[in-house]
Amino acid sequence: MTAVLSPRNIADRLEKEFPGSIVSSDDNSFEMNSTFLVPAARFLKDTPGLDFDFLSYITGIDRYDHFELVYHLVSLKHNHSLTFKVRCYGRDNPSAPSLTPVWRGADFQEREIFDLLGVRFEGHPNLKRIVLWEGFDGHPLRKDFLG
């Protein structure tokens, strides 16, 4: 079984490493401040004992007042997993740092979130629309998008 690491413990460790990075944590996931996303991701990836080398998926949820990005990490080495979330506010130009430099698996998924939800990933090497064509008006997965 893939062990689900306690988000509270990880959140505490992250808070110790990067003060102010954790917004909240519960039994299923913790929420991170988006400014600390990239260093925290590197910490999660490179710390011995954690070794989250596999970014399983990223997805975005439109919560009307903010966009919630969900990151699911797995360590193939230790066979454990972790879920954390990041909020980005604003409907016009929400943005979050890109994790593509850390895990390249994020590449197409971030492009997809940018395409369908309109969240801009800062630092992504090739942030273009992926499934819709260039010049498409709007972001269809937003709850207020009317076809």
Place this chain on the structure above:
Amino acid sequence: MNIVYHGIAVPDMKQLPPDWPGGFFWHWLVFTVIIFTFVFTLVMAFTWVERRGLGRMQSRLGPNRAGPFGILQPVADAIKVLLKEDIVPSRSDRIVHWLAPVVAFFPALLIFAVVPFQNGALLADLDIGILYVVAISSVSTVGIFMAGWGSSNKFSLLGAMRNVAAVVSYEMPLVLAVIGVVLIAGSLSMNQIVLAQDIPLILLQPLGFLIVFIAGCAEINRSPFDLMEADSEIVAGFHTEYSGMKFAMFYLVEYAEALALSAIIATLFLGGWRGPVLPPWLWLVIKVFAVFFLMVWTRTTLPRIRIDQLMALAWKFLFPLALINLAITGLQVVAWPDALPWTMIIVNFAIAAVLIVLWSRLFKVGWGRVEV
């Protein structure tokens, strides 16, 4: 006056009536008609055999709707393709695009001028028959390159360039292997080569047969060397932009070339029209179909090879082997002209096997990547 070779008496061709069945023009007319009929009928039969054979080897039936066993399928295909609209790409080089099928088609037909249907029955018994075949068969490439260039399509151009590369490379081993046959038969004339074969030369020249078969397949772009129309890579290669009548011409060229290669291999290695009981022309047809079946069979089984591997096969495997084969044949002909054929057969097969196994050391995987 007979030439004696390997204990085989070969009649001198000069004594045969030169202008059977009558004057020169009658001869010309009769054989032109015969060749046209032969080529068109056998091309239709080939498409049928290929599609049915391919189908049966793939657990399918193949075309079976038009006529009994689908025998009229080539006719139906021909009617369909002739009635189709002729589409010319707007940015094509129109004259080249129009001329290409014609340029490609006629050389394929011209080869049959020197194929003997029975003793002395051929359009032109050229003294340099086999040289003529080698010379004329490469001209089709010009037509194919014209098609690739004239269609103004990138896939067509890629296909045409691949074809030119393949033909230029494979001409070399092909000719060298054919010279082995010429050495044994002692003549360049196709009819005389047939007359010299009391035992089919495939037994005396197994390696030569293999090289001619492989190189010939590569020249006429039969699978596994069908790179120029590799459907999974470059869509349809040089004839991507052709439709209707012009496409039909290319289709015809493809099979006429296969027919020509089968006929040449049958003539050079399988004893041509010679055979017991049945009439000579039927023997030729049977042998042609036997060779063609081999082509269909390899086409069913083998995946396609890559362009650089195609070149490597020609220059590293076929070319040296053809040279060695030529040297050994020359040695045999000079040193032991009267040796028993059966010993020669065993020796030649052994030499072929040893050479192939030795050259298999050159087989390696994973090359071909270019740093860019």
Place this chain on the structure above:
Amino acid sequence: MTLKTEPFVVNIGPQHPSTHGVFRLRTTLDGEVIVDVEPIFGYLHRGIEKLAEERTYGGIIPLTDRLDYLASMSNNMGYCMAVEKLAGIEVPERAEYLRVILAELQRIASHLIGVGAFFNDLGAMMTPIVYMIREREKIVDLFEMLCGQRLTYNFMRFGGLSQDIPEEFLPALRKFLDQMPRFIDEYDQLLMDNEIVLARSKDVGVLPAETAINISASGPVLRGSGVKWDIRKADPYSVYDRFEFDIPTGTAGDAYDRYRVKVEEMRQSLRIIEQAVAQLPGGPFRSKVPFLVRPPVGEAYAHIESARGDLGFYLVSDNSIAPYRFHVRAPSLINLTALREMLIGWKVADAIIIFGSIDIVMGEVDR
């Protein structure tokens, strides 16, 4: 003298025989050599994630059929597991065993097409794929017997299956299990040692293990690179922990290894089915589930090892009859991440087979 060459752009796709659907590779060629590649998706984008937000939970099952249309049963299973996790639905044991049997049959069917299409890309003149479709047809026959359709099965439901298996199913499955190993051996005889196949696919399109992990590749692509990672073993779902099977892995991570991994996986799947049929318990095939499922507010993620890799479904519920958010972790899309660096430097012919060896289904890539 050096030749002056000029790179030119060739669009392979969207209508091309070897793009496995509608996919476009915008390649820049220098002669035959690929200098640059840009994969372009989206030609099959149907907005399934958006559509799902406006359908009931039950009505999404037919939509999942249309994700990876070569492995509908696996998709059904993954989605049903996610909803069961979200709503806390129990699945009877018989249903779990049947699900495993169906998912493994589906894996064989999908790998047959994957391997067959790979050899079609190699230019094998349809022969391997026709043989493989012949065997796939037998599996599709079995699925048709269960659910009446041949491609979009829509067979699994929350808490089990839509119907119990008919009595003629197990004898037919038995016959298939007896025949299939012989046919897999025949494919190996036809293809495994073929010199042309070796020359074309060995050490071609190498994906090193570190890169494979870093790009989140999964399924045969990851295992072909030598990483022993299979959700069925690493995170056993359903009743997979009760079966014995091996995880075949490659060594070099080339196209040939990815092909071999798929063939070996077929053998392992047959092993799993043999065990599952032997252990198949009686009992109900479905637990009682209301017509309209209303899961509590929350989120759930369930993933399975589908034929193409780690297929995950992420659901967010707001306690209504439709999900608030429905996300698919599509292995086909993510496996394509390293396509560019795998292709560069190879020739056009190699590009086609490297792309074919990744074995994607556009329905899943574009959703």
Place this chain on the structure above:
Amino acid sequence: MKFDHFGIGIAKGMAVTLKNLFRRPVTVQYPEQRLNTSRRIRGNELVWSKEKCTGCATCAKACPQGVINIETSANPDNNKYEVKKYEVDTGYCIFCALCVEACPFNALYMGYDYERARYRRGELVQSRDMMTETPEKHVSGYFFPDRAASLPLQTLLVEKITEEE
């Protein structure tokens, strides 16, 4: 020194294709030869029982595509709904059979017929009369095991490759 790759793999492959040349072909000549479909076939039509239907419209709610168009009026005499209009646009239908499974009164079945190609989209709309169950209409055994038992057994490729005419 090990010598391999001198063509033995190619020869083995050639043997396989030759073996298949003498195998029976698996294809079926469709219009003349027909295989029995599954007993549970979800054929491309729906069959509707006028007697059993109460007009509850559960099927319309279950339909993910929303192609079931049902209009009812209350009949005050016997306190029941009367189905005025029952229409399925099979051009939009995906034949998922969720409606058949949802029907609480077993009034809806999948059809056994799979040859309903039409030249115009409009002709694909199944009206009430076209759907009504009649003795001539074959009904699939999907979700109804007792009906399935009376249907012919499915032809399986595992059992026989092709049927002789």
